[in-house]
Amino acid sequence: MILLKNAELHVGDGRVLQNHDLLIDHGKITEIGTDLDISNIKASIDVVDCEGKVAIPGFIEPLSTMGCSDFLINTLKDTNENIYPISPRNNPKYAFDPAEIMMQKLYDRGTTTIGLYPGDTNVIGGYTAAFSTYGDNSKKMFLRSEMAVKGSVSTAVKNYFGHAGKKPMTMMGIFSILKKAFKDALLYEKSNNEYDEDKEIILKVIKGEIPFFVTANNEMEINALYEIIEEYDVDLVICGAYQAGSCKENILKHKSSIIVGNLNIQSRRINKGTRVEDFVEFSNKGILLGLSSSSDIGGGDRESLLWMGIHLYRAGMESEDVIKTLTLNNAKLLKINDLVGTLEINKLANIGIYSKNPIENYDATIDMVIINGDIVHRGGKLCC
Amino acid sequence: MLLIKNAKIYPVTSEVIECGDILIEDGKIAEIGQNIDADVKEIIDATGLVVLPGIIDCHSHIGGMIERDGNYNDDINEMTNPFTPEVEVIYSIDHRDKAFQDAMEHGITSVGITPGSGNIICGKLFAMKTVGKNTFEMTIKNPVGMKVALGGNPKKTYGSKGKAPKTRMGIATMLEDFLNKSKDYYTKLESGKLESESYNEKYESMVPVFKKEIPLKIHCEQFDMITAIEIAEKFELEYSLDHAWGAGNYIDEIAESNAHIVFGPISTARRPGECNPIDIESVVELDKRGVDVSLTTDNPFYATDSLISTAGEAIREGMSVENCLKTITINPARIMKVEDRIGSLEVGKDADIAIFDDMPILKTRAKVKYTIVDGKVVYENV
Numbered sequence: 186m187i188l189l190k191n192a193e194l195h196v197g198d199g200r201v202l203q204n205h206d207l208l209i210d211h212g213k214i215t216e217i218g219t220d221l222d223i224s225n226i227k228a229s230i231d232v233v234d235c236e237g238k239v240a241i242p243g244f245i246e247p248l249s250t251m252g253c254s255d256f257l258i259n260t261l262k263d264t265n266e267n268i269y270p271i272s273p274r275n276n277p278k279y280a281f282d283p284a285e286i287m288m289q290k291l292y293d294r295g296t297t298t299i300g301l302y303p304g305d306t307n308v309i310g311g312y313t314a315a316f317s318t319y320g321d322n323s324k325k326m327f328l329r330s331e332m333a334v335k336g337s338v339s340t341a342v343k344n345y346f347g348h349a350g351k352k353p354m355t356m357m358g359i360f361s362i363l364k365k366a367f368k369d370a371l372l373y374e375k376s377n378n379e380y381d382e383d384k385e386i387i388l389k390v391i392k393g394e395i396p397f398f399v400t401a402n403n404e405m406e407i408n409a410l411y412e413i414i415e416e417y418d419v420d421l422v423i424c425g426a427y428q429a430g431s432c433k434e435n436i437l438k439h440k441s442s443i444i445v446g447n448l449n450i451q452s453r454r455i456n457k458g459t460r461v462e463d464f465v466e467f468s469n470k471g472i473l474l475g476l477s478s479s480s481d482i483g484g485g486d487r488e489s490l491l492w493m494g495i496h497l498y499r500a501g502m503e504s505e506d507v508i509k510t511l512t513l514n515n516a517k518l519l520k521i522n523d524l525v526g527t528l529e530i531n532k533l534a535n536i537g538i539y540s541k542n543p544i545e546n547y548d549a550t551i552d553m554v555i556i557n558g559d560i561v562h563r564g565g566k567l568c569c
Numbered sequence: 570m571l572l573i574k575n576a577k578i579y580p581v582t583s584e585v586i587e588c589g590d591i592l593i594e595d596g597k598i599a600e601i602g603q604n605i606d607a608d609v610k611e612i613i614d615a616t617g618l619v620v621l622p623g624i625i626d627c628h629s630h631i632g633g634m635i636e637r638d639g640n641y642n643d644d645i646n647e648m649t650n651p652f653t654p655e656v657e658v659i660y661s662i663d664h665r666d667k668a669f670q671d672a673m674e675h676g677i678t679s680v681g682i683t684p685g686s687g688n689i690i691c692g693k694l695f696a697m698k699t700v701g702k703n704t705f706e707m708t709i710k711n712p713v714g715m716k717v718a719l720g721g722n723p724k725k726t727y728g729s730k731g732k733a734p735k736t737r738m739g740i741a742t743m744l745e746d747f748l749n750k751s752k753d754y755y756t757k758l759e760s761g762k763l764e765s766e767s768y769n770e771k772y773e774s775m776v777p778v779f780k781k782e783i784p785l786k787i788h789c790e791q792f793d794m795i796t797a798i799e800i801a802e803k804f805e806l807e808y809s810l811d812h813a814w815g816a817g818n819y820i821d822e823i824a825e826s827n828a829h830i831v832f833g834p835i836s837t838a839r840r841p842g843e844c845n846p847i848d849i850e851s852v853v854e855l856d857k858r859g860v861d862v863s864l865t866t867d868n869p870f871y872a873t874d875s876l877i878s879t880a881g882e883a884i885r886e887g888m889s890v891e892n893c894l895k896t897i898t899i900n901p902a903r904i905m906k907v908e909d910r911i912g913s914l915e916v917g918k919d920a921d922i923a924i925f926d927d928m929p930i931l932k933t934r935a936k937v938k939y940t941i942v943d944g945k946v947v948y949e950n951v
Contacts, residue, residue, distance in 0.1 A: 256841050288839045340638035403638075449836060451636040452869040455671045478836075482639050487847075488836040492878050495933045547881030547931055 186210045186228050187558065188221065192235035192538065197242040197512035197527035199505050207240065209534040212558035217530060231560075238552060239542050241508055242528050243297025243535035244490055245515035248398070248424055248444050248477040250304060251289055251485040252316070253280035267306040267345060270353065271366050273386040275311030277301035278330040283321050291318040293564075294487050295537030297556045298328065300519045302335040305400045305481035306345040308353070308362045309336045309387065313398065315521050317535075319561040332520040334390050337400035338363065338410055339425060341481035360409055367391050367417060393418035396520075400481050402446070402457065404428040411435040422518060425480060427453055430463030442473040442518060447484035448496050461500035468506065475515045494544055504544040534558040570594050571944060572607055576615035576924070580914040581622055581898045585891075591620065593920040596944035601914060613946075618938055619928050621894065622913050623678025623921030626876050627696075627901035628786070628811055628831050628865035630682065631669060632662035632704065636869065646687035648726045651734060652747055654774035656692035658684045659711050664704045668869050673699040674948050675874035676923030676937045679709060681905050686718035686788040687726045689734065689744050693774070694786060696905045698921070700940075700947045713905040714809075715778050717744070718788040719796055720843055741796055748804050751775035784808050784829075784904065790843040791815040798826045809904050811865070814844065817851035824858035829904045832896075833865035833879055849879070850886040852896070863901040880930040893930055920944035 187209040194202040194217065208216040208223070223230055253263040263280035266272055281301060291299065299318050303310035314330035316323070338359050347354030353362055370387035389395040391414075401407045402425040411432070414421060421439060423429060425446035429436060436443070445464055448454040454461070468474040476497065478489030494507045502510075516526025525533050536555045543549035554562035571593040578586040580601065590605040591598060600607075633645040644661040647653045662682055672680065683694035693712035701707035719740055728735030734743050754772035757763040777783045784807035787797040794810050801808040809829040810816075816823060816830060823830065832852050839845040852862045864883065866876045876897055883893050902912025910919045921942050927935035940948035 251838065254840070288841070288845055290839070340640075344639045449872045449875045450870070451641070452631075452668055452671075452872040453636070454872055455667050455869075456636055482636070483838070486836050486838045488849075488878070488882060492836060492875065495878065499934050499936070545933055547878075547884045547933060550885060 186226065186230040187534070187555065187560070188223055188230050188232045189235045189240060189536070189538070190232060192238050192240040194528055195239065195241045195505065195508050196529065197509060199509055201505065207528060207536070209555065209558045212534055214528060214530055214532055214534050217528065233538075233553065235538060239539045239549070240528065241295065241537045241539065241543075242512040242526060243537055243554065243556065244295050244511045245298040245300065245519065245526065246291065246296055246478060246485070246490055247300040247475045247515040247518050248302055248479050249299050249485045250277075250301065250479070251299065252282055252286040253277060253301060254285055255282070256285070262304070264301070264304045265306060266303065266311070270308040270342065270346060270362050271383070272307055272311060273309050273334060273383045275303050276314060276330055277303050277311065278314040278327060281314070281316055281323050283323050283326055286316070286318055287321070289318075289485075290487050292554050292556060292561045293551065294491055295539070295543070295551055295554055296490055297535035297537070297554065298516075298521070298525050300515070302398065305337045305339055305341040307337060308342055308359060309334065309366060311335060313519065315519050317556055319556045319559075328524060329521050333396040333398045333422065334386060335398045336363070337481065338406050339400045339402050339481045341400065356405070356409070360413060364413055367413070391417040391419060393420040396420045396422050396442075398422045398424050398444070400424045402427045402481065404431040407432045408435065411439065424477070427457035427459045429467070430460050433463070433467075436467065436472060437470060440472065442475070443467060444475040444477050444518060445493065446480040447478050447489055448493060449489065450480050450484045451482055453480065453482075461496050465497060465500050465502045468502065468510070473514055473517060474510050475518045476510050491543060498544050504542060507544045570607070570609045571611045571613070571920070571941070571946070572605060572609040573613045573615050573620060573922070573924070576618050576620040578620045578914060579622075579894055581894050582913040582915060591914065591922070593941070593944045596920055598914060598916050598918050598920050600916060613924070613939060615924055617926070619925045619935070620914070621676070621923045621925065622898045623911065623923050623940070623942065624676050624876065624897045625679045625681070625901040625912060626672075626677055626865055626868060626873060626897070627681035627863050627905055628683055628833070629680040629868050629873070630685065631672070631680065631869050631873065632664060632666040632682065633658060634869055635666055643685065645683075646685035647692060648687040651689045651723060651727055651743060652771055653688055653692050654690045654715060655770050656684065657695065657712060658682055658692055659695045659704060659708065662697070662704045664701065664707060668873060669699045672868070672873035673940050673942070674937060674950075675877065676925065676929070676940055677873050677876060678921040678923065678940065678942050679911050680868075680873075681713060681901065683714065683786060684716045686716070686720075686722040689718060689723050689740055690747065691716040691718055693783070696907050698942055700942050709907050709910055710905070712777065712783050713907060714783050714786040715775070716786045716788070719793040720789060722788070737793070737796070741800065745800055745803075748800070752779055752804060755779040778806060781807060783906070786811055786831075788812060791818075793843075794819055795822060798822060798828055801828075802826060809863075812867070814847045816855060817846065817848040820851065820854050820858060823855060824860055829861045829863070829900070830855055831863045831865050831901070831904065834867040834871045834875070835879055835882060836871055836875060849882045852883050853887045856888060856892050861900050861903065862896050863904060864896045877929050881933070884930050890928065890930060
């Protein structure tokens with residue numbers, strides 16, 4: 186058991202609780218309150234004096250292929266089953282290597298959960314999955330999978346397939362494939378053909394029964410995507426979304442969610458003309474906004490997720506809302522918010538303890554990181 | 570003439586001035602002090618603002634590489650021979666790249682633009698301001714270094730095509746061999762013993778290196794840093810170890826050497842081999858041991874303004890504000906030998922100044938209020 190005493194608790198949903206205690210038992214948060222009485226507890230408790238410290242739910246990376254690289258055969262990255270552009274059944278949970286995620290040391294910067302997806306080169310690539318960022322056993326680190334279906338209409342698709350001499354090599358090729366996949370699923374539904382898992386999955390997508398995460402970076406990609414899904418009930422999450430600011434009408438009308446891609450990599454923010462203020466505006470207008478350190482040209486690392494939060498803060502988002510995007514929102518997008526994303530009773534004890542608010546200050550040291558109730562990182566000068 | 574009044578001034582090479590003025594004349598810093606009395610029309614009231622020297626990234630490729638939809642043109646890697654000391658990257662730089670404007674708006678007023686790392690000797694780098702009419706007018710000095718690369722990139726370029734070098738062993742042998750031959754050429758040239766038919770463009774291009782006018786800029790990570798130190802010191806050349814990932818495992822060797830360190834980028838995936846560890850924390854220890862450390866983003870691989878966040882991570886790992894400011898101002902200026910012009914607020918230097926509303930390497934939300942280059946306000950955000 187661990188007792189965090191007298192911390193400034195940032196719940197993750199916008200609430201900040203001053204001078205609060207938090208009790209951890211068997212990997213979960215079991216109690217939150219002021220001056221918790223532990224005198225009747227028989228088990229041994231590590232008491233951590235968090236006076237003057239800031240406790241935040243572990244950050245969640247919602248969209249990554251980190252952990253799935255297979256360095257031994259690095260031309261065959263395990264999230265790129267891109268022989269065919271449509272392959273809905275693939276599940277990245279089979280691709281996850283704990284050793285690789287440990288090498289990234291995400292926990293060192295307070296990122297405690299990672300959401301995996303099957304790359305950006307398939308038009309429909311497969312499911313999402315979520316894992317813990319610390320450990321050596323993929324089963325013990327596994328949280329959930331099949332929370333969403335991932336697709337992509339970005340140039341990454343045509344760059345890959347076109348280079349391989351296969352359709353699609355153009356944007357029109359990409360959208361004709363997506364259109365056909367949807368139509369084929371509808372035809373299958375009306376027919377008496379035998380059970381087809383791939384088509385069942387696509388049916389769920391077009392009926393809005395499972396969220397559809399789609400990598401779409403440019404204005405034209407996003408607009409075309411809306412044109413295609415107009416006649417369906419897709420629950421769309423736009424990933425990357427660098428030019429989403431130019432598609433406000435569609436996004437607000439459909440109430441789509443957004444996961445912003447890495448703004449720094451290859452100077453994308455500059456080359457795509459991204460106005461980070463647009464994402465603040467989306468958030469203020471009720472769009473579910475998440476942040477990722479990934480993109481379809483790479484990314485994903487120890488530093489970038491917090492830096493993404495800092496970009497939003499600099500663009501005018503309140504620091505508590507930034508914390509929410511990195512915790513509760515990312516958890517909601519991954520549909521794991523029953524497990525993680527806030528400091529609340531019965532959720533997993535995934536917590537970062539900092540010397541000051543890391544959204545607002547660079548000199549915030551990461552003094553302790555807890556995942557599933559285990560202390561996985563100690564920095565700074567916390568007493569325990 | 571321009572007068573900045575009532576600012577908190579960080580000259581970097583001298584003590585912080587809690588409340589002071591800077592007088593600018595003819596593009597240069599004319600005076601720094603308290604209550605400067607001057608008949609000036611253009612006055613910036615910098616009450617409550619933080620004044621820093623214009624920030625510098627000395628390992629940049631902006632203007633020479635631009636990403637568009639997952640592809641990028643790469644005009645900074647003349648990968649047609651493992652030794653191309655004769656090429657000068659200045660000729661590949663398009664000043665219209667939006668990255669320059671964006672850098673300037675974030676307080677980065679100068680960059681050291683370098684060839685890539687596809688060859689063993691990749692060509693000459695130069696220093697330029699981030700605003701101006703065109704690349705040549707923006708140039709501070711050309712050349713400011715000779716780019717060298719060890720490790721995986723030269724291997725990939727040539728070895729994968731069945732040419733030398735194919736291994737790190739080959740790179741070391743070929744580099745030493747080339748340095749021997751070009752040093753020999755230089756010695757003959759200097760003593761008048763070089764026959765006119767012996768003119769060799771490549772060896773000729775190495776003359777400024779042996780004259781100690783420009784340092785070697787050696788792209789190396791992990792154990793390749795030891796190779797770099799050994800070879801550079803054997804030839805008694807000035808050099809920087811660029812990227813320097815894994816420096817934390819080589820603190821003693823680096824501290825005992827004459828190496829400058831240019832650390833970065835961080836915020837990149839760790840991979841076995843060159844890309845692990847990537848340890849920004851090592852710069853704190855290196856700095857304590859007296860090593861000259863600069864920070865870099867390797868822009869455009871990562872946007873130029875991430876230099877501030879990179880410095881912020883060094884702060885997070887325990888570097889002092891005063892020393893961390895040096896890593897993005899005077900240290901990069903020194904390694905490029907342009908510290909007579911830029912890198913600190915001193916009388917006589919270029920008036921390249923970034924005025925923030927708070928200390929940018931401490932407060933994540935600190936914004937640039939004014940960027941001044943060559944004494945002119947080129948960006949205002951008030």
